[in-house]
Amino acid sequence: MFGLGFKHHQGMDERWIEEAIKKVNRRIGEIRIEQGVTQARLAEKLDIDLKVFQRFETNRNLTLRNLFRLMAALDCHISEFFHEPKTNGNTRGRPRKKL
Numbered sequence: 830m831f832g833l834g835f836k837h838h839q840g841m842d843e844r845w846i847e848e849a850i851k852k853v854n855r856r857i858g859e860i861r862i863e864q865g866v867t868q869a870r871l872a873e874k875l876d877i878d879l880k881v882f883q884r885f886e887t888n889r890n891l892t893l894r895n896l897f898r899l900m901a902a903l904d905c906h907i908s909e910f911f912h913e914p915k916t917n918g919n920t921r922g923r924p925r926k927k928l
Contacts, residue, residue, distance in 0.1 A: 834862050847888075850888065850889075850890050850891075851888055851915070852887065852914050853873075853891070853896075853910050853911065854885065854886050854887060854888055854912070855901060855914040855916060856885070856889075856909065856910045856914055857885055857886050857913060858886040859912060859914060859915055859916060860905055860909060860910070861903065864903060866903070868882055868883055868886070871899075871902060871903070874902045875898055875899070875902055883904075885899065896910065
């Protein structure tokens with residue numbers, strides 16, 4: 830999980846915390862894209878405005894409530910949000926359609 834040592838509390842300065850939040854945001858987008866779901870569709874499923882959802886993937890500090898709602902909507906385990914991102918965060922566009 831992130832390879833940044835979540836268990837090492839002394840190293841948790843603001844910079845580390847901001848980087849960890851960015852990685853969770855990226856993982857949300859990666860999981861959504863892997864499942865072939867658009868931001869608009871997931872926002873609709875969560876019953877929130879698209880712009881609000883977009884902030885979930887772009888450096889927004891999420892509440893635990895929203896993290897659990899995303900877990901349910903994406904049908905994934907919460908730990909998946911804390912895995913090291915597979916991308917550098919520059920992925921743009923719609924997810925590919927599943928065949």
